[in-house]
Amino acid sequence: MTQSKPSRREALQILAQLGVLAAGGGAMLSACKSESKPAADKKPADKPADKPAAKAGGCEDLSGLSDADKTTRTSMKYVAQSTKAGQSCANCALYKAPEGGAACGSCTVVKGPIDPKGWCQVWAAKKA
Numbered sequence: 001m002t003q004s005k006p007s008r009r010e011a012l013q014i015l016a017q018l019g020v021l022a023a024g025g026g027a028m029l030s031a032c033k034s035e036s037k038p039a040a041d042k043k044p045a046d047k048p049a050d051k052p053a054a055k056a057g058g059c060e061d062l063s064g065l066s067d068a069d070k071t072t073r074t075s076m077k078y079v080a081q082s083t084k085a086g087q088s089c090a091n092c093a094l095y096k097a098p099e100g101g102a103a104c105g106s107c108t109v110v111k112g113p114i115d116p117k118g119w120c121q122v123w124a125a126k127k128a
């Protein structure tokens with residue numbers, strides 16, 4: 001049997017354990033990058049500590065995130081490019097679309113700019 005996506009309740013329990021909800025859902029800090037495999041190009045990044053992410057939508061800057069926020073991204077298994085058929089941040093109920101022509105949106109759970117093509121383990125279908 002394959003593992004199914006977590007239910008909304010399970011997602012909230014995970015978030016509560018991480019203290020994400022206690023930190024306040026409205027405070028969205030900027031910056032992000034994928035925790036996916038390192039990009040193929042070997043150019044040095046501006047910040048050597050932050051390895052380059054997939055060039056999905058330029059949403060890879062984690063410089064504005066706290067260590068706790070980075071940990072949340074990792075624990076939620078956020079990636080800038082979804083590999084789940086029919087599931088991406090763009091059609092997730094927790095996604096907030098970018099404004100003013102920006103490439104990256106945001107998320108009520110995962111901090112930092114979110115690529116609309118991304119995904120994490122608490123993906124929840126957006127209601128029509």
Ligand code: SF4
Nearest residue numbers: 089092095107120123
């Ligand atoms: S899949 Fe949903 S919960 Fe996960 S990062 Fe994307 S918008 Fe946020």
